[in-house]
Amino acid sequence: xxxxxxxxxxxxxxxxxxxxxxxxxxxxxxxxxxxxxxxxxxxxxxxxxxxxxxxxxxxxxxxxxxxxxxxxxxxxxxxxxxxxxxxxxxxxxxxxxxxxxxxxxxxxxxxxxxxxxxxxxxxxxxxxxxxxxxxxxxxxxxxxxxxxxxxxxxxxxxxxxxxxxxxxxxxxxxxxxxxxxxxxxxxxxxxxxxxxxxxxxxxxxxxxxxxxxxxxxxxxxxxxxxxxxxxxxxxxxxxxxxxxxxxxxxxxxxxxxxxxxxxxxxxxxxxxxxxxxxxxxxxxxxxxxxxxxxxxxxxxxxxxxxxxxxxxxxxxxxxxxxxxxxxxxxxxxxxxxxxxxxxxxxxxxxxxxxxxxxxxxxxxxxxxxxxxxxxxxxxxxxxxxxxxxxxxxxxxxxxxxxxxxxxxxxxxxxxxxxxxxxxxxxxxxxxxxxxxxxxxxxxxxxxxxxxxxxxxxxxxxxxxxxxxxxxxxxxxxxxxxxxxxxxxxxxxxxxxxxxxx
Ligand SMILES: NC(=O)C1=CN([C@@H]2O[C@H](COP(=O)(O)OP(=O)(O)OC[C@H]3O[C@@H](n4cnc5c(N)ncnc54)[C@H](O)[C@@H]3O)[C@@H](O)[C@H]2O)[C@@H](O)CC1
Ligand SMILES: Nc1ncnc2c1ncn2[C@@H]1O[C@H](COP(=O)(O)OP(=O)(O)O)[C@@H](O)[C@H]1O
Ligand SMILES: [K+]
Numbered sequence: 001x002x003x004x005x006x007x008x009x010x011x012x013x014x015x016x017x018x019x020x021x022x023x024x025x026x027x028x029x030x031x032x033x034x035x036x037x038x039x040x041x042x043x044x045x046x047x048x049x050x051x052x053x054x055x056x057x058x059x060x061x062x063x064x065x066x067x068x069x070x071x072x073x074x075x076x077x078x079x080x081x082x083x084x085x086x087x088x089x090x091x092x093x094x095x096x097x098x099x100x101x102x103x104x105x106x107x108x109x110x111x112x113x114x115x116x117x118x119x120x121x122x123x124x125x126x127x128x129x130x131x132x133x134x135x136x137x138x139x140x141x142x143x144x145x146x147x148x149x150x151x152x153x154x155x156x157x158x159x160x161x162x163x164x165x166x167x168x169x170x171x172x173x174x175x176x177x178x179x180x181x182x183x184x185x186x187x188x189x190x191x192x193x194x195x196x197x198x199x200x201x202x203x204x205x206x207x208x209x210x211x212x213x214x215x216x217x218x219x220x221x222x223x224x225x226x227x228x229x230x231x232x233x234x235x236x237x238x239x240x241x242x243x244x245x246x247x248x249x250x251x252x253x254x255x256x257x258x259x260x261x262x263x264x265x266x267x268x269x270x271x272x273x274x275x276x277x278x279x280x281x282x283x284x285x286x287x288x289x290x291x292x293x294x295x296x297x298x299x300x301x302x303x304x305x306x307x308x309x310x311x312x313x314x315x316x317x318x319x320x321x322x323x324x325x326x327x328x329x330x331x332x333x334x335x336x337x338x339x340x341x342x343x344x345x346x347x348x349x350x351x352x353x354x355x356x357x358x359x360x361x362x363x364x365x366x367x368x369x370x371x372x373x374x375x376x377x378x379x380x381x382x383x384x385x386x387x388x389x390x391x392x393x394x395x396x397x398x399x400x401x402x403x404x405x406x407x408x409x410x411x412x413x414x415x416x417x418x419x420x421x422x423x424x425x426x427x428x429x430x431x432x433x434x435x436x437x438x439x440x441x442x443x444x445x446x447x448x449x450x451x452x453x454x455x456x457x458x459x460x461x462x463x464x465x466x467x468x469x470x471x472x473x474x475x476x477x478x479x480x481x482x483x484x485x486x487x488x489x490x491x492x493x494x495x496x497x498x499x500x501x
Contacts, residue, residue, distance in 0.1 A: 005182055005185065005215040006181060007181065008160055014178065017207050021206075024203075031095075034063050034064075035070060036199035037151055041116065042074060045149070049113075050076065051079075051115065052081065052109060053065075055068075055080065055120050056082075056121035060121065060122050060152055061092055062086060062091050062096070064118060066098075079109075082106065109137055121155035123153050123155075134155070138155070141169065142169075148194075152174070153181070154193060155168070157189050158189075158392075161182070164192065168192055169192070170191075172195065175199050177198070177201045182392055184196050186393050190413075218425040220495060222462050223460075227450070236268030236269045239452075240311060240454065241452060243271050244316075245315075249275075252285075255274075255282075260485040261485045262445035263449070264449075265449035265488055266449055267453065270445075273293075274291060311340035311451040314343055315344035315347030316344055319346055325350045325351065328343060332365040332369070333365070340370070340448060341368070341448075342447050342451070343358075344441070344444045349377060355380075358381070358404070362404055362405040363404075370407045370461050381400070382400045393426075398418045407419050409447070415465050417458065429466060433478075433479040439479075445485070471484045474487050474490055475487050
């Protein structure tokens with residue numbers, strides 16, 4: 001199933017639609033939410049000496065009152081801490097009335113060893129930084145190191161951006177409802193949530209039917225069906241031909257990493273395009289991958305005319321000068337044969353002084369273009385977006401995609417893939433061991449390989465990011481970039497078990 005991600009605003013719309021459609025009213029949903037959290041606490045923290053429930057003034061606090069009552073009914077030692085009473089006649093006010101545990105003042109809360117803290121201060125409705133006594137409590141809990149279970153979101157975390165607004169709980173377990181929100185998946189939110197459980201609270205799947213869904217957690221369900229089958233009568237050029245541009249004599253490894261990634265990801269043929277001074281070093285290190293001289297753009301065009309590659313990679317250690325700029329524009333001007341282009345590293349930096357030149361070329365090109373910046377490279381092309389702290393990583397990547405006309409892979413521990421049409425995916429299977437030189441070069445090759453095989457660009461980019469991350473995670477500690485292409489057959493075997501032989 002495609003893993004839909006809802007913004008807090010969209011979740012609010014879903015809640016309202018679900019309440020209108022029934023069968024559960026607002027308090028019914030709140031009771032279901034509270035029951036889901038209480039069950040998990042009983043299951044996971046049965047050894048706790050007690051549970052201190054911290055309730056805020058809104059519906060998140062309402063969930064807290066339900067949880068406090070259910071746990072107390074089950075014989076758990078419960079203390080309840082709340083200051084402001086919920087708004088009269090609200091669902092949270094009913095939950096408080098129905099809860100027989102007497103509230104104590106938040107200021108009186110002291111974390112006790114062996115106890116669990118249940119954070120029901122703020123959830124989706126957080127609108128300003130947490131201050132005063134609540135901020136103090138968060139510090140006290142952090143200092144005591146007691147376990148925290150957060151309802152919906154760790155209080156203080158923005159469900160939209162994944163960034164804390166001031167003080168923020170660092171939870172061991174977060175239980176959210178119906179669907180994940182961007183703040184659960186974007187860093188540092190993903191880390192601050194701890195383990196994330198999505199609970200069913202009785203909202204029907206049909207609540208999504210009328211919504212314009214544009215954000216998903218990246219995973220095979222998003223693109224698996226688009227991975228081209230290898231037909232029984234396939235030949236190498238049917239499987240796509242990827243061209244990878246190499247840098248000069250002292251910087252050729254990056255292109256070979258991309259080329260190897262492209263080959264292992266399934267392209268039938270791969271050619272490295274090398275300047276004259278790097279031909280012999282490339283030749284010494286290439287076997288199944290072909291090699292061709294392309295010193296200047298006329299040789300590139302001749303190669304494209306003759307050999308008709310279906311996708312290309314430009315950037316890894318390619319140099320930031322005129323050759324790289326003219327190659328990028330040369331690729332983008334093609335109107336036959338070439339289907340996809342991945343621009344990374346130096347091909348991004350080469351346009352730092354003239355981003356509009358690149359964007360105009362991308363927008364007027366028929367070639368599906370993917371830009372793969374890390375944060376530093378992103379800031380070179382999209383300085384204003386990078387500097388806007390109010391934007392989430394998803395919003396930044398989307399705005400960049402819309403502006404440039406390219407699919408953006410904004411890399412990091414929480415890589416975001418965004419399309420000019422607004423579709424976006426957050427990647428969550430990344431491995432910290434991918435933080436090693438050359439790992440991004442392999443990613444370019446994997447993405448280009450899928451473009452060369454004819455996959456639509458958003459799916460090719462999302463598949464490439466996920467497969468790359470999966471390869472890194474499967475290898476684990478000790479990973480260097482050279483290992484990533486070699487792990488791909490194992491990743492594919494797990495993904496397509498029927499594809500053997
Ligand atoms: N029917 C529903 O809508 C459901 C909602 N649920 C819960 O409802 C929560 C959302 O409830 P709310 O929209 O009431 O939002 P919250 O409970 O997160 O916050 C509500 C109130 O706190 C105020 N506030 C926000 N940040 C503050 C700050 N830093 N300092 C002081 N006051 C602040 C807001 O102005 C608002 O009045 C979800 O996170 C979830 O836990 C669940 O019960 C499931 C069903
Ligand atoms: N902590 C991390 N967790 C998950 N993935 C990571 C992490 N750090 C880096 N990566 C991934 O590793 C790759 C690094 O690419 P990049 O920054 O271009 O490095 P290089 O230029 O050395 O290849 C990207 O795909 C990025 O998403
Ligand atoms: K919370």
